[in-house]
Amino acid sequence: MSENTKALSTAGVSIWLDDLSRDRLETGNLAEIIETRDIVGVTTNPTIFASALADGDRYAADVEKLKQAGADVDETIEALTTADVATACDVFAGIYRSTGGVDGRVSIEVSPLLANDAAATVTEAQRLHERVARENVLIKIPATQAGLQAIADVTALGISVNVTLIFSLARYRDVINAYLTGLERAKEAGHDLSKIHSVASFFVSRVDSEVDGRLAKLGTEEASALIGKTAVANARLAYRVFEEEFASERAQQLLEAGASAQRPLWASTGVKNPDFPDTMYVTELVAANVVNTMPEKTLEAVSDHGEVTGDTVTGTYEDAEKVLDAIAAEGIDYVEVTELLEREGVDKFEVSWTELVETVQKQLDAAGEKDSQ
Template sequence: MNENTRALSDAGVSIWLDDLSRQRITSGNLAELIAERDVVGVTTNPTIFANAIAAGESYEAAVQELAASGAEVDEVITALTTEDVAQACDLFADVYASTGGVDGRVSIEVEPGLARDTEGTIAQAAMLHERVGRENVLIKIPATQEGLEAIAATTAAGMSVNVTLIFSLDRYRDVINAYLTGLERAQQAGHDLSKIHSVASFFVSRVDTEIDKRLDAIGTEEATALRGKAGIANARLAYRVWLEAFSTERALTLLEAGANTQRPLWASTGVKDPALPDTLYVTELVAPQTVNTMPEKTLEAVADHGRIAGDAIAGTFEEAEAVLDALEAVGVSYTEVVELLETEGLEKFDASWGELVQTVREHMSPAGAQA
């Protein structure tokens, strides 16, 4: 066991890997990361599956078999991705049991094209949950305005949800409200609240990438001094939102009835700016009851040289507020940035879904199989 990843776990952070492929499962790599890097969960998205299937010979036989049976491309994608997630869920079965369902979780996302379609999202969430067929699956739903009711409805049906693509504090408050609403409906429907879990994926590095670009364009000393600070500040204030929201009478009533808190999950934690420390979005966001989902490169950087010095969020809220105020003062609009990032995030997922469809379609053809 690595001492740095163990220190991170001991500080209350659940380490989840932001990647999955059939090769990673069958080679024993994922089991190795569970054993040696304290990895207790996995997140996936369309980009991850597009890359996995494009590069992975381990999918060829399954694709050809499905194609021969007459399956359409969307059916092939569903079959491949749900099988990968189910196998990963099985690898995490012991973690799931030992943590009472808190960890040992594997996420699978609804199709990006449904992000603005409430009813379509609800229907596909139920389908994915049934197809994976494992208690420890998390259904990943984007935190669009239309996604909020889908989050509530899916939770109300007794399913566990990973809410993704959260950039703003206001939208995060909406997400927590949707989760609590779902729990209240689930309780009324007679579901066991203790079986329902959720995480809220708050994105970090993309905030810095967009804001730092704007700070560079402004070019003043005050502006450049703020580079690399917005993502951490925003996430720390999100943690305060979580603390406040789950201290309300409404939330406490549900928790006393057996419900679980919806943990903050730090997503987009791979550092994009080479001028910043490659472990920045891990070491600076250590706090109890959080999840940090990392690409393997970031995980290995933490294992190699990450300095974990306990809670890095407590006592930082005033400083974080000052950063966001300073950004507005130099001319960077927080509201404009977070709205743009949500739009771009959906566009990127749509693009990667298109690549996934094209890749699978090519592999389904006899010429593609021979290639």
């Protein structure tokens, strides 16, 4: 076991892997890194599944069966991805039980094509939840304006949600409000609140990528000094939002009724700028009751040389505010940046979804040609 990942876990960070494939499942790789890297959950998205299905031949037999059964491309994608998620949920079942449902979670995302359609998102979330048929699945819903309603509606049904694509502090407050609203409705409907869990995926590296590009164009000494500081500051202030909102009377009443706080999850933690330390979005965001979901490259970097020194978030809020104020002073509009990142995030997932559809359609077509020979 890695001492660095162990230290991260001891500091209160749940380490999740941002990847899943049938290859990982069938070779025992997932079980191995759970044991050696303190992994206690998995996140997926259309990009991850597009890569898994394009690179591996472990899906061929299932594609053949689905083709023979007359499944179309959407039905095939759902069958393949929910099967992998269900299997991963089983791998994490022990962790799920030992942590009282806090960890041992596996996420699957509704189609990004539904990001601006609340009703369709709710319908698909229900279907995915029923299809996976595991208590420890999390249904990922993007934090778009329409997504906020869907988050409340799906939570009200007693389904655990991973809210994704959060970039701004204001939208994060909206997400927490949607979760609490859903819990209140779930309580009224008689659901067991202790069975409902949620994480709020606050994206990190993409904020620096966008802001730093603008700072570099300014070219001033003041602007250059701010490069690489916005994303961590933004995330640290998000943790303050978490502390404030779940200390409220409204939230405390729900927690006393058996509900769980919606933990912040640091997403997009792979460092994109080679000039930055490759573990910075992990070691600079250590705090109790958070999740950090990492691509394997980042996970291995942390395992190898990540210096975990304890809490690096609480007590930093004043300095974090100064960073955002300095960004504004350079003429960079925080609201415009975060709104842009949300739109781009949905667009990127739609592109990946299209690639996934094209990949699976080719496999179905190949299976059909094989059958006709």
